[in-house]
Amino acid sequence: MHAHIQQRIQGIINNLDQLPSIPDVASKVLTMVNDPDISFKAIAEEISKDQAITTNILKLCNSAYFSKGKEISSIDRAIVTLGIKEVKDIVIVAATREVLNKIIVGYDLARGELWKHGIAVAVLSKKIAIMKNKKAVADIAFTGGIIHDVGKTVLALFVQNTFREILELTQARQIPFAQAEKEIMGFDHQEIGEKILSKWKFPEVLKAIVRHHHEPEKSPAEFLPIVSIVHIANTLCLMAGIGIGADGLYHELSDTAIKTLGLSNRELEELYRDMPQILDQATAIL
Amino acid sequence: MNTLINVGVSQMGASSSPSVLRTILGSCVGICIYDRMKKIGGMAHILLPNNPGDGVAEKYADSAIPLLVNRLLKDGAKKEFLSAKLAGGASMFKFNASVTLGQIGERNVEESKKILEKNGIPVLEEDTGGNMGRVIDFFLEDGRLKVKAGGQEKLYYKV
Numbered sequence: 001m002h003a004h005i006q007q008r009i010q011g012i013i014n015n016l017d018q019l020p021s022i023p024d025v026a027s028k029v030l031t032m033v034n035d036p037d038i039s040f041k042a043i044a045e046e047i048s049k050d051q052a053i054t055t056n057i058l059k060l061c062n063s064a065y066f067s068k069g070k071e072i073s074s075i076d077r078a079i080v081t082l083g084i085k086e087v088k089d090i091v092i093v094a095a096t097r098e099v100l101n102k103i104i105v106g107y108d109l110a111r112g113e114l115w116k117h118g119i120a121v122a123v124l125s126k127k128i129a130i131m132k133n134k135k136a137v138a139d140i141a142f143t144g145g146i147i148h149d150v151g152k153t154v155l156a157l158f159v160q161n162t163f164r165e166i167l168e169l170t171q172a173r174q175i176p177f178a179q180a181e182k183e184i185m186g187f188d189h190q191e192i193g194e195k196i197l198s199k200w201k202f203p204e205v206l207k208a209i210v211r212h213h214h215e216p217e218k219s220p221a222e223f224l225p226i227v228s229i230v231h232i233a234n235t236l237c238l239m240a241g242i243g244i245g246a247d248g249l250y251h252e253l254s255d256t257a258i259k260t261l262g263l264s265n266r267e268l269e270e271l272y273r274d275m276p277q278i279l280d281q282a283t284a285i286l
Numbered sequence: 287m288n289t290l291i292n293v294g295v296s297q298m299g300a301s302s303s304p305s306v307l308r309t310i311l312g313s314c315v316g317i318c319i320y321d322r323m324k325k326i327g328g329m330a331h332i333l334l335p336n337n338p339g340d341g342v343a344e345k346y347a348d349s350a351i352p353l354l355v356n357r358l359l360k361d362g363a364k365k366e367f368l369s370a371k372l373a374g375g376a377s378m379f380k381f382n383a384s385v386t387l388g389q390i391g392e393r394n395v396e397e398s399k400k401i402l403e404k405n406g407i408p409v410l411e412e413d414t415g416g417n418m419g420r421v422i423d424f425f426l427e428d429g430r431l432k433v434k435a436g437g438q439e440k441l442y443y444k445v
């Protein structure tokens with residue numbers, strides 16, 4: 001373990017200014033959507049205050065993935081046509097793009113690869129949720145998919161200098177990459193991700209997804225199904241090479257996740273077989 | 287002009303010198319076939335070993351390879367000058383042995399080799415298996431293959 005690296009990362013975490021930021025509207029919308037006393041009109045007004053994001057949101061509403069055919073030209077119309085949960089997901093896409101859509105050096109991800117990975121995991125997570133009769137949380141699975149690896153944006157700089165050591169430890173001790181990250185640097189990308197979500201004031205369920213996406217068995221029981229969904233979607237996207245970085249497939253495919261969702265071998269292989277379709281859908285959002 | 291052609295998941299690309307074909311691989315296999323005389327070649331990025339019969343040909347090793355070979359022959363390649371290189375076919379680091387998804391990488395490599403042999407195309411180099419993601423560049427000026435994995439680059443020259 002490198003104490004000085006651990007201290008530097010601790011310093012970043014302690015000083016919230018050094019963690020990435022997203023527009024305030026994201027956390028406001030996440031809270032408002034869950035408050036039964038708040039009207040859709042109030043939510044639409046809140047979103048519309050941010051001109052730049054509103055433009056992006058409307059573009060996304062009319063993209064091949066979200067569009068229901070009719071041209072949408074206002075946030076009010078978007079909520080009526082697509083539903084509040086879908087609009088909330090679109091707000092998160094628009095709000096997180098800048099933070100995620102960049103080069104991630106230490107993990108060897110070219111510009112846009114982490115963004116494409118997050119969107120593909122989001123689209124696939126939503127599909128798995130619907131397939132496994134968890135439609136009520138499909139939107140949360142989607143949001144969780146987008147941001148599950150957000151911690152990599154901060155940890156990448158440190159991974160760049162310690163990559164050889166992390167990989168050697170992974171191979172010598174036969175432990176997953178993220179566990180070696182923690183042993184060498186004192187932190188893994190899941191933990192940093194959770195800290196970022198605290199700064200963004202995101203809800204517990206999203207923090208659980210970010211924190212436990214590589215080890216669903218450690219998730220609080222109430223979030224286990226949704227964490228398992230994102231875990232499986234992440235695994236399938238990496239296997240298909242979507243956003244696969246220097247950490248490669250040095251991750252565990254969790255049996256707990258497979259059993260929690262009741263996925264058969266056949267279902268898993270079919271989801272993998274349909275990856276090109278998932279990628280096409282994701283591309284429509286990028 | 288050194289044109290870079292990105293080959294996506296379950297897609298195929300073919301071109302001539304000095305183009306470069308690139309793809310990113312996890313458990314998928316990149317099958318690179320080259321005619322050393324004509325300096326033309328192609329890459330198939332397959333996702334799974336066997337086509338159930340009605341699937342997209344490019345997605346499966348057993349249907350993508352004949353398709354790629356035919357394409358190259360149509361472009362003027364001669365069968366006796368063709369050779370292949372393989373990359374990819376990685377697996378998840380840990381998985382329960384009863385989960386068949388975990389074996390897809392290996393099955394992809396095996397089937398690719400079998401179908402290439404059936405088509406009489408020798409596999410001269412391979413960089414397969416393990417747990418690495420791979421970014422591969424196939425240079426049609428001389429048929430060399432560059433494999434970037436785990437922060438390191440390897441070059442394979444045999445054609």
Ligand SMILES: [Fe+2]
Nearest residue numbers: 148149213214
């Ligand atoms: Fe991750």
Ligand SMILES: [Fe+2]
Nearest residue numbers: 117148149234
């Ligand atoms: Fe991921």
